[in-house]
Amino acid sequence: xxxxxxxxxxxxxxxxxxxxxxxxxxxxxxxxxxxxxxxxxxxxxxxxxxxxxxxxxxxxxxxxxxxxxxxxxxxxxxxxxxxxxxxxxxxxxxxxxxxxxxxxxxxxxxxxxxxxxxxxxxxxxxxxxxxxxxxxxxxxxxxxxxxxxxxxxxxxxxxxxxxxxxxxxxxxxxxxxxxxxxxxxxxxxxxxxxxxxxxxxxxxxxxxxxxxxxxxxxxxxxxxxxxxxxxxxxxxxxxxxxxxxxxxxxxxxxxxxxxxxxxxxxxxxxxxxxxxxxxxxxxxxxxxxxxxxxxxxxxxxxxxxxxxxxxxxxxxxxxxxxxxxxxxxxxxxxxxxxxxxxxxxxxxxxxxxxxxxxxxxxxxxxxxxxxxxxxxxxxxxxxxxxxxxxxxxxxxxxxxxxxxxxxxxxxxxxxxxxxxxxxxxxxxxxxxxxxxxxxxxxxxxxxxxxxxxxxxxxxxxxxxxxxxxxxxxxxxxxxxxxxxxxxxxxxxxxxxxxxxxxxxxxxxxxxxxxxxxxxxxxx
Numbered sequence: 001x002x003x004x005x006x007x008x009x010x011x012x013x014x015x016x017x018x019x020x021x022x023x024x025x026x027x028x029x030x031x032x033x034x035x036x037x038x039x040x041x042x043x044x045x046x047x048x049x050x051x052x053x054x055x056x057x058x059x060x061x062x063x064x065x066x067x068x069x070x071x072x073x074x075x076x077x078x079x080x081x082x083x084x085x086x087x088x089x090x091x092x093x094x095x096x097x098x099x100x101x102x103x104x105x106x107x108x109x110x111x112x113x114x115x116x117x118x119x120x121x122x123x124x125x126x127x128x129x130x131x132x133x134x135x136x137x138x139x140x141x142x143x144x145x146x147x148x149x150x151x152x153x154x155x156x157x158x159x160x161x162x163x164x165x166x167x168x169x170x171x172x173x174x175x176x177x178x179x180x181x182x183x184x185x186x187x188x189x190x191x192x193x194x195x196x197x198x199x200x201x202x203x204x205x206x207x208x209x210x211x212x213x214x215x216x217x218x219x220x221x222x223x224x225x226x227x228x229x230x231x232x233x234x235x236x237x238x239x240x241x242x243x244x245x246x247x248x249x250x251x252x253x254x255x256x257x258x259x260x261x262x263x264x265x266x267x268x269x270x271x272x273x274x275x276x277x278x279x280x281x282x283x284x285x286x287x288x289x290x291x292x293x294x295x296x297x298x299x300x301x302x303x304x305x306x307x308x309x310x311x312x313x314x315x316x317x318x319x320x321x322x323x324x325x326x327x328x329x330x331x332x333x334x335x336x337x338x339x340x341x342x343x344x345x346x347x348x349x350x351x352x353x354x355x356x357x358x359x360x361x362x363x364x365x366x367x368x369x370x371x372x373x374x375x376x377x378x379x380x381x382x383x384x385x386x387x388x389x390x391x392x393x394x395x396x397x398x399x400x401x402x403x404x405x406x407x408x409x410x411x412x413x414x415x416x417x418x419x420x421x422x423x424x425x426x427x428x429x430x431x432x433x434x435x436x437x438x439x440x441x442x443x444x445x446x447x448x449x450x451x452x453x454x455x456x457x458x459x460x461x462x463x464x465x466x467x468x469x470x471x472x473x474x475x476x477x478x479x480x481x482x483x484x485x486x487x488x489x490x491x492x493x494x495x496x497x498x499x500x501x502x503x504x505x506x507x508x509x510x511x512x513x514x515x516x517x518x519x520x521x522x523x
Contacts, residue, residue, distance in 0.1 A: 006030055009127070011038045013313035014109045016305070019210045022130065023102035029127045031112065038114030039123055042321040046117035049327055050076070050192045057329050058196045058319050059117075080195030084161060087154035087199055090139030095152070095430075097167065100138050102207025103149070104130055104156050106312075107198065113315035116197035117327070125160055125188050132183040133169030134159065136176065138204075144414060145335035145425030147318060149204035152426070157198040162187030201316040202335045206308065208429035209338055212345060213305050215436045219443060220298055221522050222506050223352055224257050225515045226446040227290040228264035229474055230359040233453035235370045236283040237272045238265045241291065253298025256523035258291035263519040269469030270457055284368075286358035293355045297348035304341035311338060335425030339408035342428035349435045350397070350404040353442040357397045360390050360449045369453070371460075376452045376489070383492045386449050389499060393445040396438045403435045444502040447511060448486060451478045455489045473518040480514035481505055 005025060007018045010032040021027035049056045055070040071079050108126040111118055136159040142151025158164035162177035180187055188194075231238070241262040246255045265271055282288060319329045364386055366374040377385030407428035413420040454470045455478060461469040470478070482488055485501040505511055516522055 008032055009035060009109060009112050011035045011113050013113070014105075015312060016210045016213065016308060019102055019105060019207060019312070020214055022105045023098045023207060023211065026133070028131050029105070029108070031123060031127055035112040035114070036120045036123065039112065039116075039118065039120045042114040042117050043119050045321050045325045045327065046193050048325075056319075056327055059192045059327065076192050077190060080190035080192065081161065083195040084154050084157045084190070084199065085163070087150050088158045088164060090142035090151040090155055092140035095138050095140055096433075097135050098211065099204065099208055099433075100135050100152075100156065101130065102211065103138065103152055103204045104136070106203035106207050107153060107156065107201060109312070110201055110203070110315050110317060111197060115315040115320045115322070116317045117193045117321045118197050119191065119194070122160070122188055122190075122194055122198075125185060128183070128185045129159060129180070132179075132185065134176070134179050134183065135167040137165040137167065137173060140430065143204060143426035144412065144419070145202070145205060145339055145423035145427070146419055146421070147333040148199070148201040148316060148335065149426050150199050152204045153199035153201065157195065160188045160198070161190070197317055200318050200333055202311065202333060202338055202425060203316075205335055205338045205342065205425035205429040206311045208433060209304065209308050209342055210312070212342070212429070212432050212436055213301060213308060216297075216301050216345060216349065216439075218509065218512065219349075219436070219439055219506075220257070220294060220301065220352070221260065222443050222447075222511050223294055223356060223439075224260035224290075224522065225264055225473075225477065225511060226356065226443055226450055227257075227287075227294065227359065228261040229450035229454060229477065230363060230446060231261065231283070231287050231290070232265055232268050232270050232471060232474055233363060233369075233372070233450050233457060234283070234287060234359075235270055235272075236287045238262060238268070239272065240283070240288050241265070246291065249292075251292075251295050251299055253302065254291050254295025256298060257294040260522045261291060263522060264473045264515055265471050266473065266519070268471035268474065269461070270471075284358075284362065286355050286362065290355065290359075293351055297352050300341075300344050300348045304345055307337055307341045335423030336408065339423040339425030339428045342425060342432050343404075343406035343408050346400075346406075346428070346432045346435045347404045349432070349439045350400040353397045353400045353439045356442050356446045357390070357393050360393055360446045363449045363453050364390055372453055372456060376449060376456065378489065378491045385492070386452065386495075389445055389448060389495060392499070393442055396442050396445075400435050400438045400442070403431045403438070407431065440507050441499075441503050443511075444499065444506045447477075447481065447506060448499060448502045451481050451486065452489050454478055459489075473515050476518045477511060477514045480510055480517075484510055 005027040136156045138152045138155045143149040159166045159176040166176040241258040374380040375385030375387045377383035407424040484505045487498040
C-alpha cells in the first residue's frame with residue numbers, strides 16, 4: 001500500500017476510480033465536513049425516534065423475521081452488537097484483500113450519505129481502520145446477496161467492534177482488538193440502528209463489479225491485439241475491419257474492436273495474400289467475426305459500468321433515513337441489478353475466450369494455418385510444439401463456460417421465508433473474478449502462439465529475400481514479449497514458465513503498452 005493518494009468521501013457517492021484507488025492503491029480516506037454534518041443530522045432523527053414508545057424497524061425492533069419484537073432501551077446496544085456477532089457466520093477460504101477493502105470503503109460511502117442514521121464517530125472509525133491498513137478476515141461463503149452481503153459485511157463490522165480476526169498492514173492475521181489498539185483506534189460501542197447499518201448493503205458484489213469492469217476493459221483491448229496478430233499470422237484479410245462495414249451495423253463496441261485491430265495491422269506485409277496461393281473466399285468466423293464478438297462484450301461491459309455508476313451514487317440500507325426525518329423500510333438492498341450484470345460479464349468473458357481459443361487452434365493446425373508448421377513445432381514429430389499449450393487453453397475455456405452459468409437465476413429462501421427471494425449476487429461476483437483470471441490466461445496463450453507464428457512468418461520472408469513482413473505493431477509486441485521473458489520459436493522446452501511469463505505480460509499491461517507504442521492509444 002503506497003498511501004500516497006487521497007480520496008475525499010462526501011455524501012454524494014464515489015467513483016469507480018475512488019474504489020480502485022482505495023482497494024488496490026491503498027489510498028488514504030478523508031471525510032468531508034458535508035458528510036459529517038449530514039450524518040450527524042440523520043443521527044438526530046434516529047435518536048428522536050428511539051425515544052418514542054412506538055416501535056421503529058431497526059431502531060427499536062428485532063430484525064428480519066424477528067422484527068415483530070419491540071426492544072426496550074436497555075437492550076438496544078446488546079441488540080446491535082448481537083446482530084453483528086450472529087451475522088458474522090462466513091465459512092471457507094478468505095477472500096482477497098482488495099475485495100475486503102472495496103467492501104469496507106463502499107459501506108463507508110453509504111454511511112457517509114446520511115441515510116443510515118449512524119453517529120459520525122462510526123464513520124470516522126471506519127475511515128481510520130482503512131487508513132491503518134487493517135483488513136478484516138472475510139470468508140468466501142455466507143452471502144445470498146439479499147439483504148445485501150450480510151455475512152461479509154458483518155465480519156468487517158466485527159473488526160470495528162475490536163472482535164474477530166483481521167490482517168494487519170504487515171500481512172499477519174491477528175485479533176482485531178490488538179490491531180486497533182496498536183493504531184490507537186477505539187472500538188465502536190454500537191447504538192440504535194448502527195449494527196444494522198453496517199451490514200445491510202450490496203457493497204461486496206459492487207466492489208467486485210467495479211474491479212472486474214476495470215480488468216475486463218484492459219482485457220478487451222488485449223484481446224483485440226491478439227486477434228489482430230492471429231489474423232496476420234493466418235494471412236487473413238484486414239478488409240473486414242473497414243470502418244464503413246461496421247457503420248452498417250452501428251454497435252459501438254464492434255466499431256472500437258475493429259478499429260483497434262486495424263491499427264495493429266497497419267503496415268503488415270502478410271495480410272490479404274491468401275488469395276494468391278490458397279484461394280479462400282472468406283476467413284473463418286473466429287478471424288472474420290472477431291470484432292463482432294469482442295464488440296458485443298464491450299457493449300455488455302458498458303452496460304455493467306452504467307449499473308455500477310448508479311450503485312456508486314446510491315445509499316443502500318434498510319430502513320433509510322430520508323431528508324425530512326422519516327425512517328422508511330424498503331427493498332433497495334436487493335442485489336438483482338448488480339447480480340445480473342455480473343452474470344452478463346461472465347457470459348461475455350466465456351465467449352471472448354472461446355473465439356480466442358479457436359484462433360489458437362487454427363494457428364496450430366497445418367491444414368488450416370496456410371503454411372505454418374504443425375503445432376508451430378521446430379521439428380514436428382520430434383517436437384510437439386504448442387500442442388499442449390492449446391490443451392491448457394481449451395481446459396480454461398471449458399471452465400469459463402461452466403462459470404457462465406448464471407448465479408442470479410437461483411434463489412434459496414432464508415430467514416423463515418421473510419427473505420424469500422435472494423439475488424446470489426455475491427456468488428455471481430466470485431465466479432466472475434475466476435472468469436477474469438481464466439480469460440487473462442486464454443489471451444496469454446493466444447499471444448504466445450501468435451507471436452511464435454509471426455516469428456516463423458518473418459523468418460520465411462527473410463529467407464525469401466523479402467523484408468520483415470510483420471506489422472510494426474506486431475513486431476513491437478513480439479520484441480516486448482521476448483524482453484519480458486516470453487520465449488520465442490525453437491525446439492521443445494519446459495513450456496509452463498513461458499506461459500506464466502505470457503500471462504504476466506498480459507496481466508501487467510505489457511501487451512497493450514507494446515502495441516500502443518506504435519499505434520497510439522487504443523480503445
